[in-house]
Amino acid sequence: MSLPEAHVTEPRRSASARSRAETRRRLIQAGTALFARGGLHGVTSTQIARRAGVATGTFYLHFRDKQELFHAIVFEALADLRARQERAGAPHASGSLAELRARTEELLAFAEDNRDLIRVLFGRGGESATVGEEVLDEIVPGIERALERRRAEGVAPEDVHPAVAAQALAALLVRVIAWWIDHPEQATRQEVVATILRMHPSQLGRTGRPGSPAG
Amino acid sequence: MSLPEAHVTEPRRSASARSRAETRRRLIQAGTALFARGGLHGVTSTQIARRAGVATGTFYLHFRDKQELFHAIVFEALADLRARQERAGAPHASGSLAELRARTEELLAFAEDNRDLIRVLFGRGGESATVGEEVLDEIVPGIERALERRRAEGVAPEDVHPAVAAQALAALLVRVIAWWIDHPEQATRQEVVATILRMHPSQLGRTGRPGSPAG
């Protein structure tokens, strides 16, 4: 429903809105890059603003404080990650090894596309602090329910406790990815994928090599 | 340092050294408790000193700065952990499942004996920062070499990459323990142990239940 007055003011609004959104985007980008190096406490709001090309005060026009920028960085990236995971898994049968492999590979691709972000959250010297935990809290329940389903289907072993395994898997993925991003020479992408799939709780019952194309 | 004078002053030192060691112990204890709640940046040296029952200046007679206290807390605990792991594994055949189980159970026991410490390093709101990473760097190489041996022996699957799996295992252990310490009602000790053993890279080749006595 477009009101006449909305029609009149829209060009102006959308113009300033575009500018506002652009400034916000730059602050997020600057924050990601700087947090990756210095962590939440190692970076000042003034540094972030300067890198974004705006004045210090502008920072607070867009975020209540540093913590909120941190939060925004993380959860906007998480939404992106989820969308990409969804797309990656879509072509495959739900719960299949093929789907799992596709999602794992997509996860590595995402990490490569967002190195700074990964470092912010889980990397060296990073102080993911509360936010890192919030991310795990966002991720873990989904994993846990999936594992419960797999176990009910008899695919996953009975003695793998879903809640425990969910914590384990989340931490495992996060750490392996953060490590590999910084040490890509230590293992090929295939090796990383294969090892993750091997250790994946839903695959523990399998005897064959999940890494094989026929898996 | 001139040894002769050390020799002369030693009797006097041992008297005051006892008191000095006691003060240091109390600072470490106070630091552990407070860091567990507020992280490295959420606690001031004055707070630590007050909780230890000493003056602010005394803090700096024992530690160069807060970071050093943090470091001391971690590495003294780590030394203790290593000793306990050693003792736990000693009665069993090297590389055996029995040894692995004993060490895992001892790890849980250690965590229960050092809840605050676990929280400092890996828990909610903790900002393990650089030190947490140092701990992993201390732990991971040992795990990696063990996994290499196991793979060479043909026990672990070939497609499990030792370096990757070492990162995965370290993160898995740390996270599961930190989580379980704060949510003991969500899984029994047995379930935690069983799940860890199941996911343990060195056990991935096994088909049976590693939790069973015959495993």
Added chain:
Amino acid sequence: MSLPEAHVTEPRRSASARSRAETRRRLIQAGTALFARGGLHGVTSTQIARRAGVATGTFYLHFRDKQELFHAIVFEALADLRARQERAGAPHASGSLAELRARTEELLAFAEDNRDLIRVLFGRGGESATVGEEVLDEIVPGIERALERRRAEGVAPEDVHPAVAAQALAALLVRVIAWWIDHPEQATRQEVVATILRMHPSQLGRTGRPGSPAG
């Protein structure tokens, strides 16, 4: 009675529908309401603009700065007060007790009609600052000259110093009114009027009750 921070923000009309005078009026109204709560330093120009239903920049199209708005609020009200005092005293003989009573009652009525304004100038937490002083400087000389006349006429006692009494009277009126506006249950209007008349410097020579109709 003015509600607390209730969002009485007036519905926004299209810019063209608002005259400049109307916008100014709304800014003064919004400023009065907000200054009454937070004082000059406790309110931002953006808050005033928002409450007036205009953009921040619009504020500065009407007032050079916050101080000027404050000034405008006060002196427009003061002009209003003067006009009302003039009207209230007109029917009575100049210098008569009847005139004084009529003016005093009108003063209370004005205060009741402009509670927020009274609070801005003289009320709790108010930081009347320079402007409050300016108001007294406006009021006091008139009082002083009137007292001089009364003393010359032999009505007021000789030992009441006009300049001192003028300061005293101005402060007395301001304070009693500001207090009564916020504590109307503590004294009736009649009691307030009677007490003011009793203490009024021009009445100090009287022996009877100035509160009596025959006074």
Added chain:
Amino acid sequence: MSLPEAHVTEPRRSASARSRAETRRRLIQAGTALFARGGLHGVTSTQIARRAGVATGTFYLHFRDKQELFHAIVFEALADLRARQERAGAPHASGSLAELRARTEELLAFAEDNRDLIRVLFGRGGESATVGEEVLDEIVPGIERALERRRAEGVAPEDVHPAVAAQALAALLVRVIAWWIDHPEQATRQEVVATILRMHPSQLGRTGRPGSPAG
């Protein structure tokens, strides 16, 4: 029970306590002088610290914030004023005109001894804000009770409402004093005293000149 060690540490404690008290005293003095010119909002904590000859941080070692210093200035002075009023009234019969005169003269003397303080609280450009009000709240109830007694004794007229008159008197005193401190040439001390006594609610019933020795 005085322990030996208490004996040892006492000199040290009292030494540092003396230094601490001295610093605090200097901050209060500096704050009084600066607040008198700039009001609460016109002075920075750094300015106060500099004038007191200490570092900025030291300010916050003694006062939580500027407001607290303001509060301390006022209430320590108020305690002093009360003691002096007590002493001034003591030689005279309670409720007598002589006592009232002595107290009034002492009040002027106090104001002359504490010009800056008077300006802080009630003077030009001062933003006594909440604290000024607190002072009145401290003073007014005592005045009110005294007036009630005087009225019950038949000394004060019935139509002078105690609560109203108490507000009036407090404001009157404060304003006359603040004004006279800055304009001593406009009225002699005797004239100020005489006018205050004339307007004093407890003296309104008198017909003679309260200023005369026989009053």
Added chain:
DNA sequence: AATGAATGAGGGTTCATTCAT
């Protein structure tokens, strides 16, 4: 060895005011 008052650089945050649209 212990004390604790003092230091002061620096960070987070605010907000009066401007200006391009």
Added chain:
DNA sequence: TATGAATGAACCCTCATTCAT
């Protein structure tokens, strides 16, 4: 005239660390 995003100087306050006692 109105808009509202942007500015950036200025301020409050913290706290790691020092040092005289």
